[in-house]
Amino acid sequence: MTALAQRPTDAQPPGTLPDGIDAHRLSERRVVPLRHPLRWVITGLVLVLLLNFAQTLFTNPSWEWEKVGVWFFSPPILKGLQLTIIATAISTVVSFFGGIVVALARLSGNPVLTTLSSFYIWLFRSVPLLLVLVFLFNLGNLYPEIGVGIPFGPQFTVNTVATLTPLALGVIGLSLSEIAYSAEVVRSGLLAVDQGQHEAADALGIPKHRQFTRIVLPQALRSIVPAYVNQIIGLIKASSLLYYVSLLDLFGIAQNLGSTYPTDVIPLLVVATIWYLILTSVIAIVQYYIERFYARGSVRVLPPTPLQRLRKALGWNRAKVSAA
Amino acid sequence: MSQAIAVHNATKSYGDKTVLRGVDFSVEAGTVTVILGPSGSGKSTLLRAINHLEKLDEGFVSLNGELIGVRVKGTRLKELRPKDILRQRAKIGFVFQNFNLFPHLTILENVTEAPISHGVKAAEARENARALLARVGLSEKEADYPRQLSGGQQQRVAIARALALDPDVILFDEPTSALDPELVGEVLAVIRTLAGSGKTLIVVTHEIGFAREVADRVVFMDEGAIIEEGTPDQVLTRPAHPRTQDFLSKVLA
Ligand SMILES: Nc1ncnc2c1ncn2[C@@H]1O[C@H](COP(=O)(O)OP(=O)(O)OP(=O)(O)O)[C@@H](O)[C@H]1O
Numbered sequence A: 001m002t003a004l005a006q007r008p009t010d011a012q013p014p015g016t017l018p019d020g021i022d023a024h025r026l027s028e029r030r031v032v033p034l035r036h037p038l039r040w041v042i043t044g045l046v047l048v049l050l051l052n053f054a055q056t057l058f059t060n061p062s063w064e065w066e067k068v069g070v071w072f073f074s075p076p077i078l079k080g081l082q083l084t085i086i087a088t089a090i091s092t093v094v095s096f097f098g099g100i101v102v103a104l105a106r107l108s109g110n111p112v113l114t115t116l117s118s119f120y121i122w123l124f125r126s127v128p129l130l131l132v133l134v135f136l137f138n139l140g141n142l143y144p145e146i147g148v149g150i151p152f153g154p155q156f157t158v159n160t161v162a163t164l165t166p167l168a169l170g171v172i173g174l175s176l177s178e179i180a181y182s183a184e185v186v187r188s189g190l191l192a193v194d195q196g197q198h199e200a201a202d203a204l205g206i207p208k209h210r211q212f213t214r215i216v217l218p219q220a221l222r223s224i225v226p227a228y229v230n231q232i233i234g235l236i237k238a239s240s241l242l243y244y245v246s247l248l249d250l251f252g253i254a255q256n257l258g259s260t261y262p263t264d265v266i267p268l269l270v271v272a273t274i275w276y277l278i279l280t281s282v283i284a285i286v287q288y289y290i291e292r293f294y295a296r297g298s299v300r301v302l303p304p305t306p307l308q309r310l311r312k313a314l315g316w317n318r319a320k321v322s323a324a
Numbered sequence B: 001m002s003q004a005i006a007v008h009n010a011t012k013s014y015g016d017k018t019v020l021r022g023v024d025f026s027v028e029a030g031t032v033t034v035i036l037g038p039s040g041s042g043k044s045t046l047l048r049a050i051n052h053l054e055k056l057d058e059g060f061v062s063l064n065g066e067l068i069g070v071r072v073k074g075t076r077l078k079e080l081r082p083k084d085i086l087r088q089r090a091k092i093g094f095v096f097q098n099f100n101l102f103p104h105l106t107i108l109e110n111v112t113e114a115p116i117s118h119g120v121k122a123a124e125a126r127e128n129a130r131a132l133l134a135r136v137g138l139s140e141k142e143a144d145y146p147r148q149l150s151g152g153q154q155q156r157v158a159i160a161r162a163l164a165l166d167p168d169v170i171l172f173d174e175p176t177s178a179l180d181p182e183l184v185g186e187v188l189a190v191i192r193t194l195a196g197s198g199k200t201l202i203v204v205t206h207e208i209g210f211a212r213e214v215a216d217r218v219v220f221m222d223e224g225a226i227i228e229e230g231t232p233d234q235v236l237t238r239p240a241h242p243r244t245q246d247f248l249s250k251v252l253a
């Protein structure tokens, strides 16, 4: 008690008004914001390191930028890029719809469907993609012919190796494994839709398939899209595994050209890196607009698009254009 | 007058908890019935059983003589296929405590969604929806999304949505309980205009003043059974049962 009384200023909380201050004048002066000196020091350090690295890009001759320019649009690289895009695009679409089917099966409440879909997800999430791909490329050895038919009854079969091209096998492999992940993404999105939405749709007697496509899925997509785009980006990179089953995707081509022209290994890797960066950036832009579309109704006012922001910064709004 | 809704021996348990204990009750066409009762007494369960959002263990509900959600097979009741139940629900509107509007659809689309899914042409559904939105005083909001509206406005949209299928009966489960006090009046005003329009209304609410003014009949429930029913004057002013008296003294306090 006495110790506290002896040091009144120290014992007081920081918000206390000191005695004898003119509260009115105090209240009229601008509040000084809190400074963050450590942040500035760290920012400075990072900038120095970044500039150091940027400098090496120009001073270190091993980067060989002129060769990067030559390889960037060369026909083999573009062909590899095409394969990467095709394999990823088909697998993206197939695994999105496949994911919906598997997720619905898992949520169906039918014990056979639930067990089957859970088993599928478990299997393909457990086995490495590379193993799935190599397995598929040896399918011709395991099942020289594939087909469907009534057990012990008539069969419809085709020759495995002749029917399934390497690209088809590659896409099947990528999709099989991707479906397992996208099914979980879709399922979590569907579960996130409020139960009241199902009840309202039921109470209005909206048919089940329309409830799904009009009411439930559009709301689920709001949380599915960001997670699924993550999956697609993973898929683009996973498609480089196709190289191991002798399909020449972007990475495979860069690798192959690198062994043919050993002096160009670094520029070729740079070329592949830049193309992967471009692919991911394009997807991120598309994602932005898709997310904006599915956000309608969930926020009171949609944020402006980057284009709208740019226009505003330049001072071209519609009112001005129409007034002119 | 004819019976619109008849509930026979509605019985329902969750596990060993009995929620409805053989409720019998009927509602005449074109009248307003208010259901009162303490929390957990089974009011929502009864209301939801009427449009088969909740399945009964025993008993059945009929609308204008047609069984809802079940059919007679031999000497027993058998549940209908979901498709047929969904078709029957078009004749019974339901208004939820939490509105449950579709947040990703505009106000107009919220109202047209059910008619379009039942085969009404889009242009006709829109025209009808605009008339309904005008009736609940929200014409200028048709292009907005639900979250841009106040709670009272959202509930009025929900009422327009329920009216869009031109149902015979509309069920309201505490339509004003999620609203700020100053918004309760606008929603009750809309419900009041529906009373006497030929629609049969069943309203679960704690708004005693509204019940006294608008209801033709008041039903008091406790512990899964109806303990008292009659005109508003009988049940609200001169309740016979001690539990009704107790409830009213608490609500009116
Ligand atoms: N899905 C469920 N599982 C288990 N018990 C339930 C379920 N739904 C309702 N109940 C129980 O049934 C009883 C009646 O519920 P109900 O919602 O019909 O009451 P209520 O009269 O509408 O109450 P309130 O005024 O609070 O809305 C409650 O005790 C509740 O806990």
Ligand SMILES: [Mg+2]
Residues within 6 Å of the ligand: B043, B044, B045, B173, B174
């Ligand atoms: Mg209730």
